[in-house]
Amino acid sequence: MQQTKAPLLTQTGEEFLAEGHAIIREAKGDVGNFKALPLSATASEAADALDAVARTLNKVSGRIPLYSQAHPNPGMRETAEILERDLAAFVTALSLDREMYERVAAIDLSEEGEGQVKRLIERSLQDFRRGGVDQDEAMRAKIKNLKNELVEIGQEFDRNIRNGGKDFILVDGEAGLEGLPADFVAAHPVRADGTICISTDAQDRVPFMMFSERSDLRKAYNHLCSQRAVPENLGVLQKLLETSHELATALGFANWADYITADKMAKNGKNARTFIERILELGKERACAENAELLAEKVKDLPQAKELYEYERGYYIERVKRSHYDFDSQLVRPYLAYDKVREGVMSVAARLFGVTFQLNETVERWHASVDVFDMLEDGEVIARLFLDMHPRDDKYKHAAMFDLVTGRDGGPIPEGTLVCNFPEPKEGDPGLMLFDQVTTYFHEFGHLLHYLFSGKQRFQGLAGIATEWDFVEVPSQLFEEWAWDPAILASFATHFATGEPIPAALVTKLRAAEEYGKGLQTNGQMFYAMLALSYYEIDPKGLDTTERMIELKKQIMFSPHEEDTFMQASFGHLHGYSAMYYTYMWSLVISKDFFSKFRGDLMNRETAIAYRNEVTGRGGEVDADVLCSNFLGRKYNFEAFESWLNA
Ligand SMILES: [Zn+2]
Numbered sequence: 001m002q003q004t005k006a007p008l009l010t011q012t013g014e015e016f017l018a019e020g021h022a023i024i025r026e027a028k029g030d031v032g033n034f035k036a037l038p039l040s041a042t043a044s045e046a047a048d049a050l051d052a053v054a055r056t057l058n059k060v061s062g063r064i065p066l067y068s069q070a071h072p073n074p075g076m077r078e079t080a081e082i083l084e085r086d087l088a089a090f091v092t093a094l095s096l097d098r099e100m101y102e103r104v105a106a107i108d109l110s111e112e113g114e115g116q117v118k119r120l121i122e123r124s125l126q127d128f129r130r131g132g133v134d135q136d137e138a139m140r141a142k143i144k145n146l147k148n149e150l151v152e153i154g155q156e157f158d159r160n161i162r163n164g165g166k167d168f169i170l171v172d173g174e175a176g177l178e179g180l181p182a183d184f185v186a187a188h189p190v191r192a193d194g195t196i197c198i199s200t201d202a203q204d205r206v207p208f209m210m211f212s213e214r215s216d217l218r219k220a221y222n223h224l225c226s227q228r229a230v231p232e233n234l235g236v237l238q239k240l241l242e243t244s245h246e247l248a249t250a251l252g253f254a255n256w257a258d259y260i261t262a263d264k265m266a267k268n269g270k271n272a273r274t275f276i277e278r279i280l281e282l283g284k285e286r287a288c289a290e291n292a293e294l295l296a297e298k299v300k301d302l303p304q305a306k307e308l309y310e311y312e313r314g315y316y317i318e319r320v321k322r323s324h325y326d327f328d329s330q331l332v333r334p335y336l337a338y339d340k341v342r343e344g345v346m347s348v349a350a351r352l353f354g355v356t357f358q359l360n361e362t363v364e365r366w367h368a369s370v371d372v373f374d375m376l377e378d379g380e381v382i383a384r385l386f387l388d389m390h391p392r393d394d395k396y397k398h399a400a401m402f403d404l405v406t407g408r409d410g411g412p413i414p415e416g417t418l419v420c421n422f423p424e425p426k427e428g429d430p431g432l433m434l435f436d437q438v439t440t441y442f443h444e445f446g447h448l449l450h451y452l453f454s455g456k457q458r459f460q461g462l463a464g465i466a467t468e469w470d471f472v473e474v475p476s477q478l479f480e481e482w483a484w485d486p487a488i489l490a491s492f493a494t495h496f497a498t499g500e501p502i503p504a505a506l507v508t509k510l511r512a513a514e515e516y517g518k519g520l521q522t523n524g525q526m527f528y529a530m531l532a533l534s535y536y537e538i539d540p541k542g543l544d545t546t547e548r549m550i551e552l553k554k555q556i557m558f559s560p561h562e563e564d565t566f567m568q569a570s571f572g573h574l575h576g577y578s579a580m581y582y583t584y585m586w587s588l589v590i591s592k593d594f595f596s597k598f599r600g601d602l603m604n605r606e607t608a609i610a611y612r613n614e615v616t617g618r619g620g621e622v623d624a625d626v627l628c629s630n631f632l633g634r635k636y637n638f639e640a641f642e643s644w645l646n647a
Helices: 013-035 043-057 063-070 074-095 098-105 116-130 137-162 173-177 182-187 202-211 215-225 232-250 256-261 269-301 310-325 329-335 338-353 435-453 473-484 486-492 504-515 518-536 545-556 580-596 605-614 624-632 639-645
Strands: 167-170 196-199 356-359 371-377 380-388 400-405 415-419
Touching: 013 043, 013 063, 013 074, 013 098, 043 116, 063 074, 063 400, 063 415, 074 137, 098 116, 137 232, 167 173, 167 215, 173 182, 173 196, 182 202, 196 202, 202 215, 202 310, 202 329, 215 310, 232 256, 232 518, 232 545, 256 269, 256 518, 269 310, 269 518, 269 580, 269 639, 310 504, 329 504, 338 356, 338 435, 338 473, 338 486, 338 605, 380 435, 400 435, 415 435, 435 473, 473 486, 473 580, 486 504, 518 545, 518 580, 518 639, 580 624, 580 639, 605 624
Parallel strands: 380 415
Antiparallel strands: 167 196, 356 371, 371 380, 400 415
C-alpha cells in the first residue's frame, strides 16, 4: 500500500476565505488595469491584459469546488461554498460589464493572423454577447440576479444529494447478504441488535444490486435509493428549471437547452434531440433482444413474470454472464486490488505518452489518504496530480476530475485531482475492485491527462479543458479502451495473494461478458439524456417532473416505473450538465472514431503522441470539430460507433 508521509494542509476556513477574497480583489484590479489600457495598445498587449483576470483567478478557482466537495473539515466546505458564490458573482458582474465589453470590442484585430490572440478576443466577445452584455441596464440587472440565484439553487440541489444518503437496515442479519462477496460481508458486520446497515452510496449500491440473491431486499433497497433527496430536491429542481428558463429567455433564447448548447458542438436543443433519437434508434434492436434474454432468465425463477424491473436488471445481467458466458464478476476481483490497478493505469499512461510518475512526499494534501504524484518528461516535472480515491463521509459521492491549477506557457504547471470512491486497501484487505470500477479509473484518468497535457497555451483563457462541453468526455472514454485489452490487463492485474497474472482465458470471458448489456445501457443513457433535455427545452411552468419522468420511461425504457420513486431528485447532472447529459454519448461517438486510429496497435507511441499534440495538448485553441479533423485527417463520423454498438 502506498504510504505518503506528505504533510496535511493547515489552512483554516477563515484564512482560506481571506485568501479567496484577496484574490477576487486582485482580479478586480486586473479589470481596472485592462479598462485603463490606452487605445494605442497592440492586440497582443490587450490580450495579455485581458487574460490577467483569468491568471489571477486561477490561483484559487480550482480549490473552491474541490474543497466544497471533498475537504474533510466542515468549516472549510462551508467557506468554499461562500467563495463559490462570491466568485460566481464576480464572474457574472464581469460578464455584464458594458465598459469592459466595449474595451474588448475596441481591440484592433486587423493585423492579427489566426493565432491565439484572435481566438482569445473573439471568444471573449462571443461570451460577452451570449451572456447578455448587449441588453439594457434593467435587463442586465435582472440577468445578474437570476445568475446569482441559480448558483445558490444549484448548491442546494448538490448539497441535498451529498447529504441525502440513507441507511438501509437488514433486519435478518447475514441472511440479508446472501450472494454478496466475502469482503462486502466482512465490511458490513452484524451489529449488537442483530441488524446490518448498508448505505445508499455507490460503493454499497453497485455490488448489492449486482449480487444480492434477495429480490425482496433489492426491491426495498432500490426504493430507498430512489428516495434520496426526496422531497427536498423535487421543489429545488422545479426552482432550478424555472430560474434557468427565465434566465435563458432574458438572454434572448427560446429555452435553456438552446442557450446552453449554443456554444457547444450541438449548437441548439433541436440538434441534441435529433442526436438522442438517432442513438435510440441505432440501439433499439439490441436493447430489445437483451431485455428479452434477461426476462427469460427471470422466468426461470418466476414462471409468471412478464416484465423486468430496474432493480432486477443488474442481478439478471450477472446471471446471464454466468450462464451464457461462463463468467463470474467475482472471479476477476482478486486480480484487481486497488494498488495494482493504480499502478496499471499510470503505467499505461507513461508508456503511451512517454512520461513518468513519481510519488511526491512534500506537497501538502487535504486528507491523509490523498496521494500526490509528479508527472515528469525528460527529467522535468511537467504536471502534478492528487489522487483522493476512497470513500469518506461527507465527501463527493461519485468519480470526477477536479481542476486545481490550470497550466500555462510560462506560468504554473497544471495540477489536477481525481476524487473517487474506490475500495481502500487496509490491513488484511487489499481493496479488491470490480472491473467496472477499473474502467471508471481509466475514464477519470483520461480526463486528468486531457487537463494535464494542456497548458502549453500562451493564454490562461485557452488553457486546460477549455473545449466544448460535449467534447469533454472524448479523452475519458477513449482512455477506457485500454482497460479492455487482454495484454494490458495482464500486465498489471496479478493475484493479490499469489502474484500470478490474470489468466488469458478469464480475460477472454470477461471481455465477452462485459460487452453484454450495452444495448440496454445505451438505452438507459439515452433515457437520462432525453429526461434532462426534456426538462430544459420547454417553459417548465406547471411541469410535473415526476410525471414527465414516468412518461419518458414508458416511451424509452424497457422496465416499468416503480411507484413512489423519484430518481430525478438525486440525478446530480441536472445541475451542472443541465440539458447536456447527451454529452457522454456524443463524445462516445467521437471517441470510438478516435480509437479506430489505434486499432491493431494500442501502444503505438506515434498515434498517441499525435493525439496528445492535436487534441489534449491544444486546450481551447480551436473548435472541437477542428481538433477531430486534425487528428483523424477527416471529419468524425458514426461508423466506428455503430459497428461497436451492434457487434
Ligand atoms: Zn467523465
